[in-house]
Amino acid sequence: MSDHAARTKTLVRRARVLPLVIALMLPAGCGAGEDAADPAPSLTAAPTATAPSSPADRPSPTADAQVVIPTSAFIELPVDMRKVPRRSTPTEQALPKLCGNEFGTGGRQVSASASMTVTYKRPGDPASNVPQGMLHQTIFTFDGTGAADYLRRVRDAVEACPSYAEAGYTVTVESRPLPGVGDEAILLTRTWPQTSLNGERTGGDASGQIAVIRVDAVATVLDDRGWEGTSGSPDVMDRAVREAVRAVEAWRG
Numbered sequence: 001m002s003d004h005a006a007r008t009k010t011l012v013r014r015a016r017v018l019p020l021v022i023a024l025m026l027p028a029g030c031g032a033g034e035d036a037a038d039p040a041p042s043l044t045a046a047p048t049a050t051a052p053s054s055p056a057d058r059p060s061p062t063a064d065a066q067v068v069i070p071t072s073a074f075i076e077l078p079v080d081m082r083k084v085p086r087r088s089t090p091t092e093q094a095l096p097k098l099c100g101n102e103f104g105t106g107g108r109q110v111s112a113s114a115s116m117t118v119t120y121k122r123p124g125d126p127a128s129n130v131p132q133g134m135l136h137q138t139i140f141t142f143d144g145t146g147a148a149d150y151l152r153r154v155r156d157a158v159e160a161c162p163s164y165a166e167a168g169y170t171v172t173v174e175s176r177p178l179p180g181v182g183d184e185a186i187l188l189t190r191t192w193p194q195t196s197l198n199g200e201r202t203g204g205d206a207s208g209q210i211a212v213i214r215v216d217a218v219a220t221v222l223d224d225r226g227w228e229g230t231s232g233s234p235d236v237m238d239r240a241v242r243e244a245v246r247a248v249e250a251w252r253g
Contacts, residue, residue, distance in 0.1 A: 066111070067111045068112070069141065070251060072247065072250070072251060074139065074247060075135070076118075077240075077243075080123040081121060081122075081123055081236070082118060082119075083120055085118070086117065089115045089116055090115065091114070093136075094115035094221075096136075098171075099164045103154060103221050108146065108149070108150075109145075110140055110141070110143075113138065114138070115138040117135065118134070118135050119133075120134070120236060130227055132226070132233060133224060135236060137223075138220065140218065140220070140221075142219065147217045147219045148184075150219050151184055154212050158173060158188060159175070168199075171190050173189070173190055174188070175187065178211065178213070178241065181245060182215040182245045185212060187237075188210040188212075190207060192205065193205060193206070194229075195229060197229075206230055213244060215245060216252060218252060222244060224237045224240070
């Protein structure tokens, strides 16, 4: 064999081996199927409750398909006070937060939950006016003594949170019992410095109220929030508290 033919044969053999060597030298993590960080655990969606007749009037999903929280269990303001009809709201958005997740249940003994929101106005206000506020309501049903335990946990958590920081200001929290409301109830008042839409102090304070009520094995949380950081309406909250008890009692019989 001539020297030229021998060199050609050697080059061919090297060309065939080189891709295999390169492939073996590549890190195992490169290419499709590269290992990534452990993904966050997926959350299984809770079964939904039986849907009310109107999609706009549908509470958010219940935690247990065996317990249905009907729309009629929620408060309904008079027509002349409704700026926007009540609508389903995710519970994590409807529940207020102070120092932490004081109003969450942690899933303990909860058999069902749902939340709705109504945007309200002053009676007689023209349609062009901005709303007066928003009222969020969450209903929980519990097994065993869960509702009473929930009220106790909320009461203890609120007492441990006399104030908290929000948007650069200090919000103070006061609570008191609401005698004669359901089986037991507490009313919280949050107070903060009044500001403009730009966040500038305008003088004086603004406030909003939260009511937590137990009726047998049901607990409901009412959170009144004034529009764009303004004060809520104590009159609306007083009406809502009475209506909430009536609606739950009518539902539970």
